[in-house]
Amino acid sequence: MSRPSMRRLIAAASRRTAVGRWVAGQLTVPGTQEVLRAEWHWYIDRVGPGMTVFDIGANDGLNSILFSNLVGESGAVWAFEPGRNAFRRLRRSIAAQRAANVRPIKAAVAVREGRAWLHVYAEAHDTKSSLFERSVAEVQQTPIGVEQVRTITLDRFCRNRAIERIDVLKIDAEGAEMQVLLGGRGLLEAKRIGCCLFEIGQTTIDAGTTPQAIFEYLAQLGYRVAPLTGPRRLLARLRGQQRVPFLMVVAEPA
DSSP, X not given: OOOOOHHHHHHHHHTSHHHHHHHHHHTTSTTOOHHHHHHHHHHHHHOOTTOEEEEESOTTSHHHHHHHHHHOTTOEEEEEOXXXXXXXXXHHHHHHHTOTTEEEEOSEEOSSSEEEEEEEOOGGGGGGOBSSOOOBGGGTBOOOEEEEEEEEOHHXXXXXXXXOOEEEEEEOOTTOHHHXXXXXXXXXXXXXXXXXXXXXXXXXXXXXXXXXXHHHHHHHTTEEEEESSSOTHHHHTTTTOSSOOOXXXXXXXX
């Protein structure tokens, strides 16, 4: 299926609530990152009625609300957000948009269940909050504190709730992408995750892993990876690099 035109994308988004109209407006702002534009293209092209979508790192719910409208009443969106302030905003967004098919979960998705420390940033930058302590050079920010948060795994969460399949798994975990995927090994082995869209970047290196380690893990489980934008060879160029550009990566069963 070809990717929709920008005109079609904006029309589709603008039909879907105030948040959807805000998304459509952002797509027309000069200087909007091409990766972000491509991400919204991908969601509207690939997410459809009746699907189950996991939004890991939901923050204030922008993508969750978009998913809500795309999957419709027959679908389900599970929105995971560990941060106290972000989770409060997430619940407000869900209530304001009357998104009854979005289930907010206050937890960090990780490699094991238990408790962990979330390093939090000032509210203007709390999308950078992470299980890993680091400075964020591009916004010249360091954490202002920590919160103890609950951690869960994809495998056990789905088993406990009898969720047979995740059609779309979106991960924005600020460096913890590998931990999320390790905690979903059973689902990945069984090909019960239809596709996964996740970030890689300098946060990946800061968290003590490498993009190549993530790609190799997914390949071992029968998933092929490709950048959301640009040729596949972009991923090979990351091998051994200590400075990694921000990319969105798609993983699907081979």
